Amino acid sequence: xxxxxxxxxxxxxxxxxxxxxxxxxxxxxxxxxxxxxxxxxxxxxxxxxxxxxxxxxxxxxxxxxxxxxxxxxxxxxxxxxxxxxxxxxxxxxxxxxxxxxxxxxxxxxxxxxxxxxxxxxxxxxxxxxxxxxxxxxxxxxxxxxxxxxxxxxxxxxxxxxxxxxxxxxxxxxxxxxxxxxxxxxxxxxxxxxxxxxxxxxxxxxxxxxxxxxxxxxxxxxxxxxxxxxxxxxxxxxxxxxxxxxxxxxxxxxxxxxxxxxxxxxxxxxxxx
Numbered sequence: 372x373x374x375x376x377x378x379x380x381x382x383x384x385x386x387x388x389x390x391x392x393x394x395x396x397x398x399x400x401x402x403x404x405x406x407x408x409x410x411x412x413x414x415x416x417x418x419x420x421x422x423x424x425x426x427x428x429x430x431x432x433x434x435x436x437x438x439x440x441x442x443x444x445x446x447x448x449x450x451x452x453x454x455x456x457x458x459x460x461x462x463x464x465x466x467x468x469x470x471x472x473x474x475x476x477x478x479x480x481x482x483x484x485x486x487x488x489x490x491x492x493x494x495x496x497x498x499x500x501x502x503x504x505x506x507x508x509x510x511x512x513x514x515x516x517x518x519x520x521x522x523x524x525x526x527x528x529x530x531x532x533x534x535x536x537x538x539x540x541x542x543x544x545x546x547x548x549x550x551x552x553x554x555x556x557x558x559x560x561x562x563x564x565x566x567x568x569x570x571x572x573x574x575x576x577x578x579x580x581x582x583x584x585x586x587x588x589x590x591x592x593x594x595x596x597x598x599x600x601x602x603x604x605x606x607x608x609x610x611x612x613x614x615x616x617x618x619x620x621x622x623x624x625x626x627x628x629x630x631x632x633x634x635x636x637x638x639x640x641x642x643x
Contacts (some may be wrong), residue, residue: 419599428603435607438588443611445501445573445584449508453565457513461520465550466542471521482514486572490579504576504584511572512565519561523554559623566619570612 401421407413408420415423428435460478464471486507493503524546531549540548577586585604592600 416596416598419602424599424602424606427597427599428606431600431603434588435585435603438583438585438604439607439611441501441581441584442570442573442577442586442608445504445576446508446569446611446615448501449505449573450512450566450569452505453509453513453569454516454562456509457516457520457561460513461517461524462546464521465524465546478514478517481510484510486511486575490576494576494580499580499582503579504573504581507576508569508572511568515564515568516558516561519557519564520554523557524550526557527553555627559619559627562619562623563616566615567612569615570608574608 405420405422408415408418408423419427460474464474489510490503490507493506497503497506527550531553532545535545535549574584574586574589577584578590581587585608589601589604592598592604
């Protein structure tokens with residue numbers, strides 16, 4: 372019998388082994404970038420070295436944090452609205468199939484609208500506050516989750532639904548007990564895709580019009596010919612995206628513990 376305390380180092384070693392290739396590839400990229408920026412003769416005003424970007428990020432950390440907060444707020448609120456809209460619409464098209472044929476073309480068209488054209492219009496219509504940023508984040512993130520949920524509902528095994536109906540379950544109970552659980556893997560796949568667009572959508576909305584945020588910070592740094600500060604803000608936005616992505620993975624592990632148990636090799640379950 373292997374205790375949980377003795378298995379913890381093995382789990383950490385496994386996590387390190389999985390993360391090592393990604394860490395090494397990013398490290399090699401940064402080293403190559405540093406060497407090229409320092410020894411190729413290129414000007415720092417064109418391509419600053421990673422060390423300079425990090426140094427300027429530390430010197431301007433208060434301004435970066437101050438501008439990151441509005442971006443985080445718009446990202447989370449917009450993504451929450453997107454999540455609620457995707458779930459509600461997926462239920463509607465699942466319960467009423469004709470709505471799918473009526474609404475999906477509209478949803479597809481909404482994804483073809485270029486943000487560079489629609490963002491200034493949304494800011495013009497709704498002002499420079501938080502509302503246009505929430506709307507734009509929701510616009511770019513809800514469709515992957517909607518499609519993933521609808522596809523997950525359709526992946527439900529027919530026999531499960533038939534068995535539940537034979538036991539007297541109605542449409543809503545079949546949905547909760549069968550169709551929704553079967554859609555969870557698809558939903559989290561769509562969630563991971565959408566979360567990578569959320570921060571980008573918020574920053575793009577700030578580019579179109581904002582008083583504060585990472586988007587307006589990048590725009591001001593670009594206008595002042597400070598690519599080091601632009602890249603520092605890009606690094607902050609990338610870190611935010613990675614944190615949100617990691618939270619979605621953690622949420623999936625908590626919501627679907629049976630998936631983690633199913634991946635364990637035979638004979639190595641808990642307490643063995």
